[in-house]
Amino acid sequence: MQISIINDSNNPNPKYQTKSSAGMDLMAFVDDPIIIESGEWKVISTGIYIKLPTGFEAQVRPRSGLALKKGITVLNSPGTIDSDYRGEIGVILINHSKNNFIVNSGDRIAQLVIAKHESINLKNVQSIDSSNRGTGGFGSTGTN
Numbered sequence: 001m002q003i004s005i006i007n008d009s010n011n012p013n014p015k016y017q018t019k020s021s022a023g024m025d026l027m028a029f030v031d032d033p034i035i036i037e038s039g040e041w042k043v044i045s046t047g048i049y050i051k052l053p054t055g056f057e058a059q060v061r062p063r064s065g066l067a068l069k070k071g072i073t074v075l076n077s078p079g080t081i082d083s084d085y086r087g088e089i090g091v092i093l094i095n096h097s098k099n100n101f102i103v104n105s106g107d108r109i110a111q112l113v114i115a116k117h118e119s120i121n122l123k124n125v126q127s128i129d130s131s132n133r134g135t136g137g138f139g140s141t142g143t144n
Helices: 064-070
Strands: 004-007 024-027 034-036 041-045 048-051 056-061 072-074 079-081 090-095 101-103 108-116
Touching: 034 041, 034 090, 064 072, 090 101, 090 108
Parallel strands: none
Antiparallel strands: 004 048, 024 108, 034 101, 041 090, 056 079, 056 108, 072 090
């Protein structure tokens, strides 16, 4: 599949790091370093604009290394970019660590995953079929 992209940054286009990667790395595009203090969140520019075909979305997801090593993640994870959105891709980063985190232009800050989705129609009904699980949620199926 080919996706149209405008890259207003001085970074390379998002790309897969390996042949089997699901996500392409998004890089920060900022004039000056941005400090995200502990417990704070900020939108980080990428300079990237895309046009997706109808029936597809782009998901902005955290980078596992940033989450594990620095306590940095994407606040609205996964962030959804709809096929009719034409604005710049921004990444909402939150700092869950106790230390300030500095974002520099060119830093890999998130992943972009392109996914197919279905549109549905909702139908109001008076009841729905029961199941073995029933209304159990939030860990009701056990810990193993």
